[in-house]
Amino acid sequence: xxxxAVEDMTFTYPKCSKPAVDGVSFTVDSGSFIxxxxxxxxxxxxxxxxxxxxxxxxxxxxxxxxxxxxxxxxLSERSAAADIGFVMQSPEQQxxxxxxxxxxxxxxxxxxxxxxxxxxxxxxxxxxxGIGAWYGKDTSELSGGQKQLLSLASVLVMQPKLLILDxxxxxxxxxxxxxxxxxxxxxxxxxxxxxxxAEHRLEDVVPVCSRLMVMENGRLIANAPAEEVIVxxxxxxxxxxGMPAASRLYAKLEEQGRSPLSVRDGRKxxxxxxxxxxxxxxxxxxxxxxxxxxEYKDVYFRYxxxxxxxxSGLELKVYKGExxxxxxxxxxxxxxxxxxxxxxxxxxxxSIKVFGKKLKDYKNRSLYRxxxxxxxxxxxxxxxxxxxxxxxxxxxxxxxxxPFDFSGLMDKHPYDLSGGQQQLTALAKVLAAKxxxxxxxxxxxxxxxxxxxxxxxVLRKLRExxxxxxxxTHDVEFAALCADRCALxxxxxxxxxxxxAEFFSENSFYTTSISRMTRGIFDNAxxxxxxxxxxxxxxxxxxxxxxxxxxxx
Amino acid sequence: xxSFSEYNPIVIAVFFFSVAGVVMFSVNPAFxxxxxxxxxxxxTVMNGRKRLKLHLWLFTLFIILALANPLVSHNxxxxxxxxxxxPVTLEALLYGxxxxxxxxxxxxxxxxxxxxxxxxxxxxxxxxxxxKISLVLSMALRFVPMFRTQAKKVSDAQKAMGLFKEDSIxxxxxxxxxxxxxxxxxxxxxxxxxxxxxxARGYGIGRRTVFSRxxxxxxxxxxxxxxxxxxxxxxxxxxxxHFSFYPDITLSAEKIPAIAGTSAYILLVLxxxxxxxEVTVKWKYLQSKx
Numbered sequence: 001x002x003x004x005a006v007e008d009m010t011f012t013y014p015k016c017s018k019p020a021v022d023g024v025s026f027t028v029d030s031g032s033f034i035x036x037x038x039x040x041x042x043x044x045x046x047x048x049x050x051x052x053x054x055x056x057x058x059x060x061x062x063x064x065x066x067x068x069x070x071x072x073x074x075l076s077e078r079s080a081a082a083d084i085g086f087v088m089q090s091p092e093q094q095x096x097x098x099x100x101x102x103x104x105x106x107x108x109x110x111x112x113x114x115x116x117x118x119x120x121x122x123x124x125x126x127x128x129x130g131i132g133a134w135y136g137k138d139t140s141e142l143s144g145g146q147k148q149l150l151s152l153a154s155v156l157v158m159q160p161k162l163l164i165l166d167x168x169x170x171x172x173x174x175x176x177x178x179x180x181x182x183x184x185x186x187x188x189x190x191x192x193x194x195x196x197x198a199e200h201r202l203e204d205v206v207p208v209c210s211r212l213m214v215m216e217n218g219r220l221i222a223n224a225p226a227e228e229v230i231v232x233x234x235x236x237x238x239x240x241x242g243m244p245a246a247s248r249l250y251a252k253l254e255e256q257g258r259s260p261l262s263v264r265d266g267r268k269x270x271x272x273x274x275x276x277x278x279x280x281x282x283x284x285x286x287x288x289x290x291x292x293x294x295e296y297k298d299v300y301f302r303y304x305x306x307x308x309x310x311x312s313g314l315e316l317k318v319y320k321g322e323x324x325x326x327x328x329x330x331x332x333x334x335x336x337x338x339x340x341x342x343x344x345x346x347x348x349x350x351s352i353k354v355f356g357k358k359l360k361d362y363k364n365r366s367l368y369r370x371x372x373x374x375x376x377x378x379x380x381x382x383x384x385x386x387x388x389x390x391x392x393x394x395x396x397x398x399x400x401x402x403p404f405d406f407s408g409l410m411d412k413h414p415y416d417l418s419g420g421q422q423q424l425t426a427l428a429k430v431l432a433a434k435x436x437x438x439x440x441x442x443x444x445x446x447x448x449x450x451x452x453x454x455x456x457x458v459l460r461k462l463r464e465x466x467x468x469x470x471x472x473t474h475d476v477e478f479a480a481l482c483a484d485r486c487a488l489x490x491x492x493x494x495x496x497x498x499x500x501a502e503f504f505s506e507n508s509f510y511t512t513s514i515s516r517m518t519r520g521i522f523d524n525a526x527x528x529x530x531x532x533x534x535x536x537x538x539x540x541x542x543x544x545x546x547x548x549x550x551x552x553x
Numbered sequence: 554x555x556s557f558s559e560y561n562p563i564v565i566a567v568f569f570f571s572v573a574g575v576v577m578f579s580v581n582p583a584f585x586x587x588x589x590x591x592x593x594x595x596x597t598v599m600n601g602r603k604r605l606k607l608h609l610w611l612f613t614l615f616i617i618l619a620l621a622n623p624l625v626s627h628n629x630x631x632x633x634x635x636x637x638x639x640p641v642t643l644e645a646l647l648y649g650x651x652x653x654x655x656x657x658x659x660x661x662x663x664x665x666x667x668x669x670x671x672x673x674x675x676x677x678x679x680x681x682x683x684x685k686i687s688l689v690l691s692m693a694l695r696f697v698p699m700f701r702t703q704a705k706k707v708s709d710a711q712k713a714m715g716l717f718k719e720d721s722i723x724x725x726x727x728x729x730x731x732x733x734x735x736x737x738x739x740x741x742x743x744x745x746x747x748x749x750x751x752x753a754r755g756y757g758i759g760r761r762t763v764f765s766r767x768x769x770x771x772x773x774x775x776x777x778x779x780x781x782x783x784x785x786x787x788x789x790x791x792x793x794x795h796f797s798f799y800p801d802i803t804l805s806a807e808k809i810p811a812i813a814g815t816s817a818y819i820l821l822v823l824x825x826x827x828x829x830x831e832v833t834v835k836w837k838y839l840q841s842k843x
Binding site: 055096108112113114365368380381 | 688691695702706714734739742746757759
């Protein structure tokens with residue numbers, strides 16, 4: 001049954017010449033799970049907001065939206081609020097009240113539902129989501145993932161027929177994001193809830209969706225099951241770069257057919273189609289200098305007397321001119337180790353040396369002048385001014401050599417930029433102090449795939465100029481592509497470290513999807529490029545399109 | 554079997570305002586001494602041996618208050634001794650002791666009150682009068698910690714960027730002012746998303762209900778009824794007792810209302826202690842059966 005129909009919708013913001021949404025038509029069957037993707041600024045958010053009457057922006061609109069056969073404008077206030085649920089991006093800001101139970105009850109209170117019904121429905125929702133344990137807590141005590149789950153639950157408690165989500169996992173770490181998506185999948189399968197979700201982290205969500213819609217410049221350029229969309233977009237690397245690894249591999253090797261989406265299907269595809277006599281590609285060892293830029297020696301840190309150690313006996317050397325990625329779970333001490341190096345928290349035992357000089361010997365804040373810079377996770381905290389230009393002028397940033405064009409952004413407020421633009425602006429601002437050692441905390445959080453590639457390019461350029469970069473990240477794909485060395489943090493210390501190819505092929509869970517896909521077939525393929533190269537070298541089992549015949553079977 | 558702090562917040566508030574109100578609106582050593590004793594007893598029952606420091610502080614305060622009055626006021630007939638040509642009288646001393654008992658007792662009541670009354674309970678009480686104010690308060694309580702964390706994050710980020718370049722106070726203050734200004738922008742920006750999230754969930758479409766986790770149970774009603782009856786008897790007794798310190802200590806009272814009033818006040822003050830003891834005893838009994 002059709003639950004939502006959009007007919008030839010065109011929407012233009014006031015004072016804009018180009019429409020933000022341009023002639024979009026589609027229908028949504030009840031019970032489907034639709035993923036909407038597209039580059040930043042392609043009109044995804046605008047389209048989604050047009051589907052929720054209370055959030056529709058003002059502007060010039062033509063076309064029609066029908067919800068359950070009725071035009072959206074004719075729905076009663078109550079039905080418009082309750083039947084269409086909307087979850088936004090920011091976990092922090094969409095929470096209204098101070099207590100978890102109150103947040104759950106908020107929507108029902110607005111609808112004037114009687115007390116006893118509210119009690120039943122919030123209790124039911126809390127137990128379905130496993131919120132019971134923190135039902136009485138303050139909302140400010142929750143982690144980002146918990147906050148987002150709470151926002152979802154507090155929308156679902158109103159029993160919507162259609163759930164719209166606008167990049168709900170953008171601010172979450174990959175583990176919390178995967179949990180969130182698993183919950184959505186469960187809602188879709190167990191309750192038959194119709195879901196429309198805009199997303200740019202597609203790895204987890206594409207395998208579970210029933211249809212994939214792609215937007216570009218306000219137009220809908222694809223609307224079909226994901227397997228078909230991927231093949232039809234194989235000439236568009238800018239869109240494909242966000243897709244699951246299995247489908248990126250497929251798109252590089254095939255010209256038609258149905259693309260595999262999950263690791264399991266990707267593995268099957270490689271096993272069935274390619275020989276594996278050539279097991280490994282040669283890895284070029286990059287030259288690393290032997291002078292340490294940052295050195296931790298037996299460092300211990302805890303927040304207060306009675307709390308557990310966050311860093312316990314951390315030993316690490318980062319050499320000059322390398323990109324070093326630290327990976328690890330939440331609370332393993334990654335971020336704290338950066339803060340300790342930046343002098344924001346003080347280790348109670350052990351020593352930290354920056355370029356061979358102990359931290360406490362950098363007197364008068366000289367550490368932050370032409371030596372070390374720290375870019376925090378929430379880059380918005382870097383901005384203090386009203387326009388990008390003022391931001392950059394304030395610190396005297398030299399952007400002429402920066403491999404990114406800021407000219408279009410100069411007059412905008414930094415808060416109005418997209419995640420990727422904010423990240424690069426903040427980076428440019430931090431680089432104004434000409435640091436030789438750059439510390440980055442989760443720089444790829446909230447970036448779409450193409451922004452991530454752009455950011456990687458900037459980091460490589462910095463390395464060429466001799467800057468040492470230490471990155472704390474959850475993003476294994478990012479680390480595999482850009483690191484010279486990677487390390488795994490656990491329990492406040494480094495448990496293993498090495499070049500990305502060996503590091504990720506030794507890990508069996510904490511590794512890239514390609515590494516999981518090719519485990520036992522190839523030896524050290526951790527990136528799509530490496531896997532594609534190996535597949536081409538080995539050739540096909542049916543021998544039809546092969547670049548090179550296998551030497552042995 | 555609920556302990557006192559688990560009773561409905563309105564009941565708890567009525568209780569504390571009754572016990573404190575009676576002493577505050579009467580000048581009567583009978584009431585103030587009962588109030589002080591009861592307040593200390595409840596505080597000890599609730600906190601055990603913790604917060605001994607507070608006892609020490611309040612004891613010092615008691616002594617200071619009691620001694621301050623005879624040094625300032627020289628009314629009264631019975632002169633104890635003369636200090637710097639000023640007579641120090643027994644009446645003034647007793648007056649001081651009485652007001653000290655009243656004040657320190659009230660402080661004890663309020664520290665027990667704030668201990669029991671969490672923000673959530675206060676919001677529930679406000680909600681009973683005005684749902685809108687209650688929601689605004691709840692949002693404020695949500696906002697304050699968020700603002701504080703953001704302020705810390707911004708100041709850390711700026712520090713690591715070398716915003717505070719020299720070790721000078723003026724530079725630091727200038728830096729903090731800039732941080733404050735961007736925090737305001739951030740808060741406004743925040744407000745837009747929060748407002749969107751509210752309208753998306755139907756805020757403002759009609760009459761709101763107020764949901765809370767507190768219920769009125771039979772025990773609450775019994776407590777409230779007993780509380781009000783005892784308070785009535787107390788006020789009746791209080792109105793029939795006239796106590797004056799100056800120039801002589803005199804008590805003009807009718808016997809029966811005075812005794813009834815005082816005993817009612819003793820009972821009122823002891824209500825939470827009785828409940829707490831009952832709970833403890835029951836637990837002990839249940840545990841010994843297990």
